[in-house]
């Protein structure tokens with residue numbers, strides 16, 4: 001890259017995230033960052049890539065896309081019940097103005113959650129893309145995992161489903177002012193909820209990024225059980241039906257990702273506050289995810305997003 005690279009890094013990224021945490025001893029500016037973890041805590045790390053034309057439409061605002069990408073990456077920490085500590089941002093950009101726009105959106109998301117940007121990489125690319133690495137911490141042994149569900153556990157949801165998927169559908173269909181498009185600006189990783197669930201003793205959780213059926217299926221596979229889920233109990237279901245019709249609503253809820261709701265399981269004895277989490281089903285011995293609509297079994301053909309499917 002030309003002489004502009006380091007100026008761009010300094011103006012777009014250095015000091016542009018949230019405030020420095022005690023976790024980071026040395027942040028942006030050296031060959032690597034240096035970190036220290038508090039006693040009794042485990043490090044939780046996840047990495048996520050978002051590509052123009054694959055994860056967001058090419059005519060979508062680049063800074064919004066970057067904001068969404070950072071939120072999506074942080075959602076994985078929420079799902080583990082981790083407190084977010086720092087983020088590393090690899091920016092692949094067609095030109096300097098794309099670096100600036102990506103920097104603007106990404107750092108806006110980090111400031112919103114007060115998470116430090118500890119490093120990254122900036123390169124020219126034939127396609128705009130971001131690769132985001134996030135680090136968080138959990139007390140030893142307390143991370144929420146996909147393989148911790150038990151038969152008889154209730155299945156709960158924090159957040160709604162389907163709104164973002166319908167927003168993308170409207171946008172791609174040229175309805176850029178459509179009702180659901182507003183939800184594309186509203187991805188919010190459930191970081192506080194994740195930590196709260198962990199503190200309440202929840203052991204098993206996933207964030208819904210690729211659709212309810214696929215992501216619930218990941219818990220079922222990892223935990224060696226099945227789930228019966230009532231679609232009509234999913235928050236926002238009635239509004240979705242009213243605005244999109246039952247068929248599209250069903251497809252969006254079961255196969256559409258991107259709202260980053262948290263799906264978790266907990267013994268029936270654990271109760272959650274009304275309005276915080278909503279119970280949508282139960283874990284059973286029979287493998288697989290079974291869906292019901294007002295108590296009637298329903299089949300869906302949409303099994304969620306698959307990059308190579």
Ligand code: ADP
Nearest residue numbers: 009013028029030031089090091119120121122
């Ligand atoms: P190196 O050549 O040693 O890999 P770079 O020149 O790529 O280092 O980066 C210089 C510093 O700027 C490093 O501390 C790196 O973490 C930081 N940096 C580069 N790009 C970004 C970015 N997109 N976001 C945050 N920090 C970045």
Ligand code: MG
Nearest residue numbers: 029030031032
């Ligand atoms: Mg180096």
